Amino acid sequence: MNKLDKLMINRRQAITATFGGAAALSLAACGGSGSAAGSAASGGKIKVGLICLHDENSTYDLNFIKAFKESCEKMGVGTEGQDFLIKTGVPENNECYDAAAELVEAGCKLIFADSFGHEDYMIQAAKEFPEVQFCHATGTKAHTEKLPNYHNAFAAIYEGRYLAGVAAGLKLKEMIDAGTITADKAKMGYVGAFTYAEVISGYTSFFLGAKSIVPEVTMDVTFTGSWYDQPLEQEGATKLINGGCVLISQHADSMGAPQACENANVPNVSYNGSTKSSCPKTYIISSRINWSPYYEEAIGAVTGGKEIDVDYVGTLATSSVELTELNEAAAAKGTAEKLKEVEEALKAGSVKVFDTKNFTVEGKEVTTYKADVDSDPKMEGDTEVIADGYFHESEYRSAPYFDMQIDGIKLLDTNFG
Amino acid sequence: MIHVVKRKEMPLGKAMAVRIGIIVLALVVCGVITAIATGLNPIDVYATMIQGSFGSPRKAWILAQEVALLLCVSLALTPAFRMKFWNLGGEGQVLAGGLASAACMILLGDKMPNAALIAVMFLASVAAGALWAAIPAFFKAKFNTNETLFTLMMNYVATQLVAYFVIVWENPKGSGTIGIINQSSEAGWLPVVGGNKYVLIVILVALLTAGMFVYLNYSKQGYELSVVGESPSTARYVGIKVDRVIVRTLLISGAVCGFAGMLLVAGSAHTLSTTIAAGRGFTAVMVAWLAKFNPLIMVGSSALLEFMGHGAGEIATTYGLNQSFGDILTGIILFFIIGTEFFITYRIVFSRKTKQIGEEQGDV
Numbered sequence: 164m165n166k167l168d169k170l171m172i173n174r175r176q177a178i179t180a181t182f183g184g185a186a187a188l189s190l191a192a193c194g195g196s197g198s199a200a201g202s203a204a205s206g207g208k209i210k211v212g213l214i215c216l217h218d219e220n221s222t223y224d225l226n227f228i229k230a231f232k233e234s235c236e237k238m239g240v241g242t243e244g245q246d247f248l249i250k251t252g253v254p255e256n257n258e259c260y261d262a263a264a265e266l267v268e269a270g271c272k273l274i275f276a277d278s279f280g281h282e283d284y285m286i287q288a289a290k291e292f293p294e295v296q297f298c299h300a301t302g303t304k305a306h307t308e309k310l311p312n313y314h315n316a317f318a319a320i321y322e323g324r325y326l327a328g329v330a331a332g333l334k335l336k337e338m339i340d341a342g343t344i345t346a347d348k349a350k351m352g353y354v355g356a357f358t359y360a361e362v363i364s365g366y367t368s369f370f371l372g373a374k375s376i377v378p379e380v381t382m383d384v385t386f387t388g389s390w391y392d393q394p395l396e397q398e399g400a401t402k403l404i405n406g407g408c409v410l411i412s413q414h415a416d417s418m419g420a421p422q423a424c425e426n427a428n429v430p431n432v433s434y435n436g437s438t439k440s441s442c443p444k445t446y447i448i449s450s451r452i453n454w455s456p457y458y459e460e461a462i463g464a465v466t467g468g469k470e471i472d473v474d475y476v477g478t479l480a481t482s483s484v485e486l487t488e489l490n491e492a493a494a495a496k497g498t499a500e501k502l503k504e505v506e507e508a509l510k511a512g513s514v515k516v517f518d519t520k521n522f523t524v525e526g527k528e529v530t531t532y533k534a535d536v537d538s539d540p541k542m543e544g545d546t547e548v549i550a551d552g553y554f555h556e557s558e559y560r561s562a563p564y565f566d567m568q569i570d571g572i573k574l575l576d577t578n579f580g
Numbered sequence: 581m582i583h584v585v586k587r588k589e590m591p592l593g594k595a596m597a598v599r600i601g602i603i604v605l606a607l608v609v610c611g612v613i614t615a616i617a618t619g620l621n622p623i624d625v626y627a628t629m630i631q632g633s634f635g636s637p638r639k640a641w642i643l644a645q646e647v648a649l650l651l652c653v654s655l656a657l658t659p660a661f662r663m664k665f666w667n668l669g670g671e672g673q674v675l676a677g678g679l680a681s682a683a684c685m686i687l688l689g690d691k692m693p694n695a696a697l698i699a700v701m702f703l704a705s706v707a708a709g710a711l712w713a714a715i716p717a718f719f720k721a722k723f724n725t726n727e728t729l730f731t732l733m734m735n736y737v738a739t740q741l742v743a744y745f746v747i748v749w750e751n752p753k754g755s756g757t758i759g760i761i762n763q764s765s766e767a768g769w770l771p772v773v774g775g776n777k778y779v780l781i782v783i784l785v786a787l788l789t790a791g792m793f794v795y796l797n798y799s800k801q802g803y804e805l806s807v808v809g810e811s812p813s814t815a816r817y818v819g820i821k822v823d824r825v826i827v828r829t830l831l832i833s834g835a836v837c838g839f840a841g842m843l844l845v846a847g848s849a850h851t852l853s854t855t856i857a858a859g860r861g862f863t864a865v866m867v868a869w870l871a872k873f874n875p876l877i878m879v880g881s882s883a884l885l886e887f888m889g890h891g892a893g894e895i896a897t898t899y900g901l902n903q904s905f906g907d908i909l910t911g912i913i914l915f916f917i918i919g920t921e922f923f924i925t926y927r928i929v930f931s932r933k934t935k936q937i938g939e940e941q942g943d944v
Contacts, residue, residue: 218896218902218903219902220902243900244897244898244899244900248897248898249896249897249900250893250896250897251896251897251902251903252893252896252903254853254855254858255757255851255853256849256850256851256853256856257848257849257850257851261638261642264638265636265638265639265642268636268638279755279757280755280756280757280759282759283759283760283763283851284760286763287760287763303752357756538752539752542752579747
C-alpha cells in the first residue's frame with residue numbers, strides 16, 4: 164500500500180495547486196480508492212481484469228466499467244490498477260487476445276470482455292490459459308465451445324422492455340380515454356439499430372407489453388444500421404412521428420430518438436438510462452442492464468472455488484434488469500403501481516413475456532419454432548424453443564434469439580449491416 | 581520586426597544534439613503537465629509507460645511487432661515521398677492488401693496446402709496494394725492530377741469495399757465482424773517461428789528495411805526517383821522518363837503497403853475489418869517525415885510513436901486515467917520535435933531597420 168499512500172499524498176498536493184476541476188476529480192478518486200484499500204477480502208484474494216471496446220466516454224462501455232468498479236469494491240477485490248485492471252480501447256481483433264494474455268501475465272484469474280466481437284479472441288485466450296476464467300458478455304459461443312473456463316452472459320432485457328411496454332400501453336390508454344386519439348390510431352414507432360435477434364426480441368417484448376394494456380395497438384419499426392448515429396436515429400424517429408406514430412421507443416445508443424420526441428412533443432420510452440434531464444416533457448421511463456450482479460457472482464465463484472455458469476442470464480429477480488426513474492410529468496397516472504404489479508408477476512412466472520396466446524404470426528398461434536441458437540455457418544433454426552405455451556427466450560443460450568415477425572408490427576425497412 | 585531566415589546547414593552532430601536535447605525538454609514539460617493535471621508523480625508515470633512497453637517478454641514482443649507493422653507502412657510511403665509524390669493513401673493500400681489476403685484465406689483456405697496458399701496470398705495482396713497506388717499514379721503521370729486528394733479518396737473507396745466484404749463474409753451473421761478467419765484449421769496463417777507468435781513479422785520487416793535502404797540509396801532507380809523529386813524538368817533533361825518513374829515508384833509503394841496488409845491479416849489479426857489499418861497509413865507519414873525519409877532512422881521514429889501509444893494504454897490501466905492522456909503527452913513531444921526541425925532549418929531575426937530586412941531577405 165506504500166505506493167498508494169504516495170499517490171494519495173501527491174494527489175493532495177495537487178489540490179493545493181490551483182487546478183480546480185482536476186483537483187476535485189482527484190479528490191473524488193482519492194476517497195474511492197482509500198475506502199477500497201481498507202476492506203480486505205474475506206475469502207481468497209484474486210486479481211480480475213476487464214477488457215472494453217471503448218472507454219467511459221461511450222455509454223455502452225461506461226455501463227460495464229461502472230458496474231465492474233462497484234462490484235470490485237463491494238467484493239473487496241482491492242484497488243484499481245493493482246488488484247483490478249481495466250483495459251480500454253481494445254478493438255475486436257488480435258489486440259483483444261493480446262490484452263487478455265497481458266492480463267493473465269499480470270496475475271488476473273478472472274477476465275471479462277464487454278463487446279460482441281471480442282468473443283473469438285477470448286476463446287483463443289481461454290484455450291491457451293486453462294487456469295484462468297474468461298467471461299464474455301453478449302457472446303453466443305460458450306454453449307457450443309464447451310470450454311470449462313469460457314462463459315457467456317447476458318440479461319433477460321426482454322423483461323425490462325416488456326415492463327417499459329406496459330408503461331407505453333398505459334400512456335396510450337390515457338390518450339384514448341382522453342379522446343386525443345381513437346383506439347385504431349394507437350400506433351407506436353420504434354427505432355432499431357439492426358434487424359437482428361437482439362433488436363427483434365427487444366421490440367417484440369416492448370410491443371407485447373403495450374399490447375397487454377391496449378390490445379388494438381400496432382407498431383412501425385425502422386432501422387438505422389448503426390448502434391450509434393444521432394442524426395439517423397433522430398431522422399428515423401421523426402419519420403415515424405410524421406407517419407402517425409403517437410409514442411416512440413428505440414434500441415440504439417444515441418440521444419437522437421429521445422431528442423426528436425422532445426422536439427415534436429411525442430412521448431418516448433427510452434433505453435440504457437434516463438433521458439429525463441434533456442427530455443423533461445416526453446421521457447416516460449427506460450430499461451437498462453445492470454452488470455453488477457453478474458460481476459459479483461463471477462468474482463464470488465472464483466474466490467470461493469465454485470463454477471461460473473456457462474451461460475448466465477440476469478433477470479429482474481437478480482436486479483440485472485432494471486427500470487430507471489419514472490417521469491410522473493409524462494407517464495400516465497397509476498403507472499408506478501401497475502409496473503410494480505406486472506414486475507411481481509414476471510418474477511413469480513405467472514406472466515410470460517412471449518406467451519404464445521398473446522401473439523400470432525400470419526394470423527395463427529405459434530406452436531412450434533426452431534430458433535438459430537448455435538452459432539454455426541448454417542444460419543438456420545436448430546433448437547425447438549416453444550414449450551409449455553411460451554417462447555423460451557435466453558434459456559438455451561444467454562444472448563437473445565427471438566426473431567419471429569409477429570402480427571401488428573410492421574417493418575418499414577430492414578438493415579442487416 | 582520579426583522575420584524568418586534560413587540557416588546555413590547545421591553540422592549533423594550539433595543538429596542531433598539539439599534533437600536529443602529537445603526530446604529531454606519535451607519529457608520535462610510532459611512531466612510538469614502530468615503533475616499539475618493529475619497529481620501523479622511524473623517519474624512514476626514514465627516508469628509505468630516503460631513497464632507497459634517492456635514489462636514482460638510478451639509486452640516487449642507485442643511492441644516490437646507493432647513497431648515493425650508501422651515501420652512497414654512507413655517504408656512503403658518513403659519512395660513516393662522522396663519523389664515528392666504525397667501518397668496519403670497508405671491506409672487504403674494496406675486495406676486493399678488485407679482484403680486480398682482475407683479473400684484468399686476464406687475462399688481458398690481448404691483448397692490448397694498452406695505454403696501454396698501463403699504464396700498466393702502474398703501475390704494477391706502485393707498486387708492489390710500496387711493497383712491501389714498505381715491508379716492515382718497513372719492519373720498523376722498522364723493528367724497531372726493532384727495525388728494528395730486522389731490517394732486520400734482511394735482510402736474511402738477501399739474502406740467501403742472492405743465494409744462490403746465484411747458483411748458478405750460475416751460470421752456469425754449479425755455480428756458485423758468476420759471473427760477469426762480459419763480459427764480451427766489456421767489455413768493461411770503465417771507460421772509461428774520458434775514458438776513465438778510475434779517474431780516472424782519483426783524479421784520480415786527488418787529485411788525489408790535493409791532492402792529499402794539499399795534500394796533508395798544505392799540503386800539506379802532509387803537515384804532516379806530522387807532526381808524526379810528534386811526537379812522533374814532536370815530529370816527529363818537528363819533522359820529520365822518521369823511518367824514511368826512515377827508509376828513504377830508507386831507500384832513499389834503500394835506493393836509494400838499491400839504486403840503490410842497481408843502481415844496484418846495473416847500474421848497478427850487473423851481477421852479483416854475496416855479499422856484494421858488503424859490509422860497506420862497516416863501515422864506512417866509522420867514516421868517517415870520525422871526520419872527525413874531515411875529508412876534506418878525510421879526504426880527510431882516508429883519505435884518512439886509506438887512506445888508512447890503502449891505507454892498511454894498502460895497508464896490508463898494503472899492509474900485509471902483516460903487513454904487520451906497518453907495522446908496529450910505524445911502531442912506535446914511531437915510538437916517539440918516538429919518545432920525543433922523548424923529551428924534547425926531556420927532562425928528568427930529581430931531587426932529594427934528596414935534596410936537590414938531587405939539585406940537579410942536577400943539570403944533567404
